[in-house]
Amino acid sequence: MENIKVEANAALIVIDVQKGFEDAFWGRRDNADAERNMAAIIDRWQETGRPVVFVRHDSPRAGSPLAPESEGNAFKDFVEERRGRGTGPELLVTKTVNSVFYGEPDLDTWLKEAGIGQFVIVGIQTNMCNETTARMGGNLGYDVLFPIDAMHTFDLAGPFGWTRSAEELTRATAVSLHGGKFARVVTAEDVLKGTAV
Template identity: 60%
Template sequence: MTTETTTATGIGIEIAANSALLVIDVQQGFDDPEFWGPRNNPAAEENIAALMDAWQETGRPVVLVQHASRTAGSVLSPDRPGYAFKDFVAERAGGAALHVTKSVNSSFYGTPDLADWLTAQGVGQLVVAGIQTNMCVETTARMAGNLGYEVLVPLDATHTFDLAAEPGPDAPRLTADQLATATAVNLQGGGFARIVTTAQLLTAARRNPSPSGV
């Protein structure tokens, strides 16, 4: 895939003129601590909002991804209030270029087909943010890397929750921060994506706005 790119001086990040920001599963159901348990990175929502604003201000596409759970009792089921986007995403949704609905971890298995849309738009670079870091964000980034996209993941624009291998006090458990660190190692160490910060992306995008939008 080929894209027109520009470079932010001193940052070392190339931002394509049509780089697509994927905002994954930023839904109200993730605000239920009784369902999910302890989370990390309380700045995630602020950073996601800043990226959405920057991408829209500079004429780059924002893709919203929404999880429609098929699991009984899930707070992300389409018939539950938690299915809705968080307010700050809903307020910016009018500027989104695409809205994908999915029921699995990867955003590439949803409706409409994300890869088809990216191909039609000539997009070769993706910035992947959202919830959960080690679940849908990591899975989407891995698959995007396998499909040949250049993938940037601002880890500070994601968050996740503590997770145990199975119920019970003796089950192996990792904290949300440990899981986020594992995701960073998996993605960059495995060659799927580059781990960056929100600040780096904001600087790069605003110094080099898209000349014509999408």
């Protein structure tokens, strides 16, 4: 893998790391190391004064583990404990759809006003909100870094009786984003090395 340069003002977008994703509703997940890698990257961003965007999904679907009235709407403890701890800018975005770019307040405006052209995505789910945000970011002209081991997803059933495991979906996302040049798929280690002073 090429050496990754992380810009001094690169934003970290932490997507939907919420307690509701621990619910059995979602099924089997992949990547047991996801939370550890997310935490390491958040810590590095906060230590170096880079901007961090925390994103929360407020599901409009009744009974969803992520509905605003549900306990599952809250951030997981390791994320909540880190909010407000950084030395750089911090933003909370809430959304009801997959892309963070359709959340409130407007992410694209916030990034552009801050002169930010690069961002890193971590969080949940790899092939859903993370991938959708990466695709939109690439379309909008951002340099998107996608550390594939700092996120996770779940097994999924689709049409025609087709099913795919979380690992297969993760690989498909990685190939689509990287091969389609929407984002650069990297590892958490690549990102951490790229922020070294």
